[in-house]
Amino acid sequence: MTELIWEGKYKDDKKVTPIRIALPFQTIETVNESAQQRQKTLDFFAADPATVYSKEWRNRLIWGDKKYVLPSLLPEFAGKINLIYIDPPFNVGADFSFTATIADNPDSDEDDSAQFVKEPNIIEKKAYRDTWGKGLDSYMQWFYETALLLKELLTNEGSIYVHLDWHVVHYVKTVMDEVFGYENFFNEIIWQRSTTVGSSKAIANRYPTLHDTLLVYYKSQKGTFNKQYTPPTEEYKARFNQKDKNGWYYWNTLATYSDETYKRLEKEDRLRWTQGAKYPQYKTYLHELKGNVLASVWTDINMLNPMAQERVEYATQKPQALLERIINVSSNEGELVLDCFCGSGTTAVASEKMNRRWIVCDLGRYAIHTTRKRLLGTENVKPFIVQNLGKYERQQWMLSEFENPENRIQQEKAYKHFIIELYHAKSLNGYTWIHGAKAGRLVHVGSVDAPVAVEDIKSTIREFWKLVGKDKTIQTNGIDFLGWDFAFDINETAKQFASENKVDVSFKKIPREVLEKKAVEQGDIKFYELASLTIKSKIDGKKHSISLENFIIPPDDVPQEVQGKITHWSQWVDYWAIDWNYRDDTFHNEWQSYRTKQDPKIELSVSHLYSVAGKYTVLVKVIDILGNDTTKVLHIDIK
Numbered sequence: 001m002t003e004l005i006w007e008g009k010y011k012d013d014k015k016v017t018p019i020r021i022a023l024p025f026q027t028i029e030t031v032n033e034s035a036q037q038r039q040k041t042l043d044f045f046a047a048d049p050a051t052v053y054s055k056e057w058r059n060r061l062i063w064g065d066k067k068y069v070l071p072s073l074l075p076e077f078a079g080k081i082n083l084i085y086i087d088p089p090f091n092v093g094a095d096f097s098f099t100a101t102i103a104d105n106p107d108s109d110e111d112d113s114a115q116f117v118k119e120p121n122i123i124e125k126k127a128y129r130d131t132w133g134k135g136l137d138s139y140m141q142w143f144y145e146t147a148l149l150l151k152e153l154l155t156n157e158g159s160i161y162v163h164l165d166w167h168v169v170h171y172v173k174t175v176m177d178e179v180f181g182y183e184n185f186f187n188e189i190i191w192q193r194s195t196t197v198g199s200s201k202a203i204a205n206r207y208p209t210l211h212d213t214l215l216v217y218y219k220s221q222k223g224t225f226n227k228q229y230t231p232p233t234e235e236y237k238a239r240f241n242q243k244d245k246n247g248w249y250y251w252n253t254l255a256t257y258s259d260e261t262y263k264r265l266e267k268e269d270r271l272r273w274t275q276g277a278k279y280p281q282y283k284t285y286l287h288e289l290k291g292n293v294l295a296s297v298w299t300d301i302n303m304l305n306p307m308a309q310e311r312v313e314y315a316t317q318k319p320q321a322l323l324e325r326i327i328n329v330s331s332n333e334g335e336l337v338l339d340c341f342c343g344s345g346t347t348a349v350a351s352e353k354m355n356r357r358w359i360v361c362d363l364g365r366y367a368i369h370t371t372r373k374r375l376l377g378t379e380n381v382k383p384f385i386v387q388n389l390g391k392y393e394r395q396q397w398m399l400s401e402f403e404n405p406e407n408r409i410q411q412e413k414a415y416k417h418f419i420i421e422l423y424h425a426k427s428l429n430g431y432t433w434i435h436g437a438k439a440g441r442l443v444h445v446g447s448v449d450a451p452v453a454v455e456d457i458k459s460t461i462r463e464f465w466k467l468v469g470k471d472k473t474i475q476t477n478g479i480d481f482l483g484w485d486f487a488f489d490i491n492e493t494a495k496q497f498a499s500e501n502k503v504d505v506s507f508k509k510i511p512r513e514v515l516e517k518k519a520v521e522q523g524d525i526k527f528y529e530l531a532s533l534t535i536k537s538k539i540d541g542k543k544h545s546i547s548l549e550n551f552i553i554p555p556d557d558v559p560q561e562v563q564g565k566i567t568h569w570s571q572w573v574d575y576w577a578i579d580w581n582y583r584d585d586t587f588h589n590e591w592q593s594y595r596t597k598q599d600p601k602i603e604l605s606v607s608h609l610y611s612v613a614g615k616y617t618v619l620v621k622v623i624d625i626l627g628n629d630t631t632k633v634l635h636i637d638i639k
């Protein structure tokens with residue numbers, strides 16, 4: 001069989017295959033879960049702590065790179081996915097940048113809303129380099145590895161749709177033939193996405209390109225196929241120009257038929273022979289018409305126009321109707337659909353609507369946020385969970401990046417030294433909690449697999465005072481805490497402890513880019529301070545009211561002119577959600593308010609009525625217009 005070879009396909013005469021480390025998923029949010037179900041999950045957990053979430057099915061929105069997510073799905077889902085749709089990236093500009101929207105200042109009557117394009121961050125650019133770094137060669141290898149894992153995930157009757165355009169579709173066809181088998185190539189679908197031919201310059205010397213291509217493969221020869229019909233055209237309907245007591249009809253030629261059909265039509269008085277004809281004719285009634293059998297050229301679904309209701313300002317968003325059709329044809333109710341490049345979440349939303357179960361994933365933070373909002377706006381959306389690979393991905397990184405995997409202490413030391421260097425600080429040895437110094441401040445580095453907790457902060461402050469008291473050469477006025485994650489209560493408890501102990505503290509996030517060697521080599525790693533959120537909380541009997549009072553986000557990568565446009569802190573807020581009774585489980589999204597294109601206003605206060613007195617922990621999660629989240633904790637006592 002013909003084989004396509006690209007650079008990097010073989011190493012030592014063997015094909016290079018994908019990494020296959022299965023990392024455990026962490027559930028970071030539960031959406032739409034009922035109180036009863038939550039209690040059930042907590043009971044399960046109490047009985048068996050290994051049960052991370054309920055045994056009942058939950059649709060899953062996963063934030064992560066497909067290279068880690070797909071192998072991590074294998075233990076649970078190998079051979080279990082009924083339908084896969086992928087719309088993989090092939091153009092970085094469109095794939096990773098997104099249009100963020102700044103809403104109106106609520107205190108002003110003017111229309112001061114604005115939009116700006118958020119450029120891809122380093123980690124997203126890195127994913128692009130993985131795919132396109134060495135041009136087509138690396139794209140082929142990247143795609144080949146994806147296809148191998150996807151095949152393992154499909155059931156024997158499953159199908160996969162790969163959505164591409166002319167740039168790479170022909171190369172990908174050969175890879176799909178290699179992985180799935182030439183004989184399992186089921187169809188090539190031409191989706192005419194537009195009828196607008198583009199500017200005269202763009203089409204001066206070429207045919208306008210109006211279509212994308214979908215390659216459809218079965219895993220084996222027998223895939224699900226539910227035949228579809230498209231409504232008849234007006235031109236076709238015009239043929240039905242005669243009428244009898246049964247309705248409008250025309251005489252159609254009966255070229256092939258069974259005895260049974262012939263007899264039935266004869267009995268119904270619907271047959272005639274015209275003189276000299278080779279075949280009989282039969283009456284075809286308009287009311288019996290199912291439409292035209294859906295064929296491989298789809299011209300009836302248009303690309304989203306700028307005014308389309310379903311548009312969510314995600315450049316590569318595909319029409320929901322396209323996904324609904326695919327899901328309808330190639331899966332049945334209750335079956336499981338996967339999309340590992342979900343973007344704005346079209347596959348998840350269409351699966352919800354068609355009553356399928358779904359798992360979708362994307363590397364982009366903004367894609368996950370957009371999908372969550374879209375799902376929340378979907379009628380009768382079933383409970384779903386948001387997951388990532390969190391600390392396990394970081395542990396994996398530490399194991400592979402630093403020597404001495406058998407000596408955890410040495411390895412941890414090397415890791416901290418590395419972070420200190422990235423922070424452009426000087427390493428300090430001989431202390432337990434203090435790891436470096438920079439510009440008159442001391443630095444603590446949080447560990448790879450746990451959030452920086454209040455106890456870590458207290459211990460660091462105690463060590464700080466011992467050090468300052470002992471070593472007169474150390475002139476410092478504060479400590480920077482660098483962490484991947486921070487315990488929810490650091491802002492209040494830890495800051496209060498720090499001020500009682502006369503230490504100025506700041507909390508900075510270690511960016512995910514650190515995990516990417518190439519991003520580090522590029523030397524563009526920025527540690528931003530945590531956003532600061534001020535909340536007003538009031539209790540009146542059993543009623544608890546919460547309002548957002550202020551929200552300051554670090555400058556991050558928001559262009560200067562955009563920052564200038566923000567005149568009210570609430571314009572940074574895109575979404576906020578509350579868990580009224582957090583019980584050290586995952587964040588349960590029990591109430592939320594968010595902006596949409598149709599309704600860009602957001603509520604800034606809400607109240608909740610508790611039915612039972614007691615002490616409660618309330619979590620408030622705010623997501624800014626770039627998709628970053630900040631969480632705040634409140635402890636309340638309902639009498």
Ligand SMILES: C[S@@+](CC[C@H](N)C(=O)[O-])C[C@H]1O[C@@H](n2cnc3c(N)ncnc32)[C@H](O)[C@@H]1O
Pocket residue numbers: 064065066067087088089090095096127314316317318319340341342343344345346347361362363364367
């Ligand atoms: C063409 S878009 C998909 C659009 C989607 N079909 C929709 O309707 O919105 C491709 C998506 O792949 C994501 N992506 C790119 N590389 C990825 C990777 N290695 N792992 C997971 N997602 C990735 C991008 O963030 C982008 O959202």
